[in-house]
Amino acid sequence: MVPQTAIENLKKHLRGQLLRPQDPAYDEARKIWNGMIEKRPALIARCNGAGDVVNSVKFAREHDLTVAVRGGGHNIAGKCVPEGGFLIDLSGMKGIRVDPTRRIARAEAGLKLGDFDRETQAFGLATTLGIASDTGIAGITLGGGYGWLAGKYGLACDNLLSADVVTADGKFLVASETQNPDLFWGVRGGGGNFGVVTSFEYQLHPVSRVFGGAVFYPLSMGRQAIPAFHEFATTAPDEISTFIAPAAALGGTPATGIAVCYCGDASRGEQLLARIRKLGTPLADLIQERSYVEMQSMFDDLFTPGRMYYWKSSLIRKVDEGFIETALEHAKGMPLTTGTFIYMQQLHGAASRVGISDTAFPRGGMGVVYKAEDTELGRFVA
Numbered sequence: 001m002v003p004q005t006a007i008e009n010l011k012k013h014l015r016g017q018l019l020r021p022q023d024p025a026y027d028e029a030r031k032i033w034n035g036m037i038e039k040r041p042a043l044i045a046r047c048n049g050a051g052d053v054v055n056s057v058k059f060a061r062e063h064d065l066t067v068a069v070r071g072g073g074h075n076i077a078g079k080c081v082p083e084g085g086f087l088i089d090l091s092g093m094k095g096i097r098v099d100p101t102r103r104i105a106r107a108e109a110g111l112k113l114g115d116f117d118r119e120t121q122a123f124g125l126a127t128t129l130g131i132a133s134d135t136g137i138a139g140i141t142l143g144g145g146y147g148w149l150a151g152k153y154g155l156a157c158d159n160l161l162s163a164d165v166v167t168a169d170g171k172f173l174v175a176s177e178t179q180n181p182d183l184f185w186g187v188r189g190g191g192g193n194f195g196v197v198t199s200f201e202y203q204l205h206p207v208s209r210v211f212g213g214a215v216f217y218p219l220s221m222g223r224q225a226i227p228a229f230h231e232f233a234t235t236a237p238d239e240i241s242t243f244i245a246p247a248a249a250l251g252g253t254p255a256t257g258i259a260v261c262y263c264g265d266a267s268r269g270e271q272l273l274a275r276i277r278k279l280g281t282p283l284a285d286l287i288q289e290r291s292y293v294e295m296q297s298m299f300d301d302l303f304t305p306g307r308m309y310y311w312k313s314s315l316i317r318k319v320d321e322g323f324i325e326t327a328l329e330h331a332k333g334m335p336l337t338t339g340t341f342i343y344m345q346q347l348h349g350a351a352s353r354v355g356i357s358d359t360a361f362p363r364g365g366m367g368v369v370y371k372a373e374d375t376e377l378g379r380f381v382a
């Protein structure tokens with residue numbers, strides 16, 4: 001319903017491309033990580049900078065268009081693609097600058113975790129981000145952001161120092177502790193509802209080698225492994241972040257996998273992780289000293305882009321008999337394919353000590369909490 005002249009006018013003002021359904025690049029541009037998402041926006045602005053975002057937001061206002069913003073395109077439900085609306089696509093905005101002296105990185109919103117880690121690791125620095133290197137820094141930071149460094153350094157949003165934001169009225173604002181602090185509160189865990197973030201400024205920390213990986217036990221050991229894991233996770237120091245997958249397939253064998261990372265001195269890490277590596281006879285033990293980038297991309301094969309994914313998740317405060325029985329019962333019936341599993345991710349340490357109202361991501365006083373997710377290929381639930 002938008003007049004052709006208005007579309008032509010926007011095109012002239014953008015540095016990036018403006019795509020419509022008849023354009024050859026349109027189909028590729030609307031695809032995201034989850035192959036199950038099949039949505040068709042009316043227009044796609046592939047932005048090259050904050051100016052393109054300001055122009056796009058103003059255009060959407062003038063023509064009353066539904067907007068969605070794409071960072072890395074990893075949201076399971078495909079929330080970054082609006083059916084029949086206007087997609088503001090930031091995936092081409094991948095600039096990053098590290099200031100090694102101040103230990104700060106300024107990164108544009110289209111960057112993915114793998115890009116970010118590789119750049120910051122060249123300086124021996126890192127900050128908390130997720131466990132799959134294809135995930136976007138934008139969605140993960142705006143939604144909280146749990147990863148291997150969370151116990152020691154807090155969530156991704158806890159390491160955010162400032163953000164450049166284009167608000168719904170087309171204004172460009174800086175959000176930080178001192179500038180627009182209410183907006184800064186919202187972008188730390190409140191999701192994408194406060195405006196379009198064009199770049200993020202992060203606090204970095206010295207990290208290079210870590211001690212971590214995964215150990216796999218037979219699925220039949222789940223009844224012993226889950227409580228032992230719970231005890232381990234509850235008493236672990238901040239440097240240890242971990243998750244358990246009570247149903248994971250290891251080369252077609254039903255297994256209980258425990259993934260873990262110790263971000264500190266390797267010999268201390270080896271000592272501390274011995275407990276979790278000796279619960280029984282493992283099917284495989286892949287825990288060792290490795291580079292942080294290697295740790296960050298270790299599970300990428302489980303999350304290949306383009307496959308059909310379906311996930312559900314919820315918070316668990318108590319790992320009791322009922323939970324263990326239910327998880328294992330479901331685990332037994334699951335297909336033994338890569339990418340099909342139930343997993344529980346622990347929230348603890350620095351990530352759990354932030355006050356409940358300090359950011360839009362509430363967790364104060366929670367102690368150790370797990371997020372349980374099951375992931376299945378779409379075809380099994382269709």
Ligand SMILES: Cc1cc2nc3c(=O)[nH]c(=O)nc-3n(C[C@H](O)[C@H](O)[C@H](O)COP(=O)(O)OP(=O)(O)OC[C@H]3O[C@@H](n4cnc5c(N)ncnc54)[C@H](O)[C@@H]3O)c2cc1C
Pocket residue numbers: 033068069070071072073074075076078079080090109129130131132134135136137138139140141142143144145146147191192193195196197198303
């Ligand atoms: C394989 C996989 C592994 C994951 N692992 C982890 C993990 O270890 N830890 C963790 O915490 N999470 C994890 N997640 C969840 C992930 O962090 C979220 O799905 C996140 O939203 C993805 O960010 P994105 O930029 O790639 O997503 P997108 O799909 O591009 O965006 C997600 C949401 O944020 C909005 N948005 C995106 N960019 C902007 C922006 N610049 N300004 C305003 N709004 C914006 C979108 O409109 C959408 O609503 C994982 C997800 C997947 C698929």
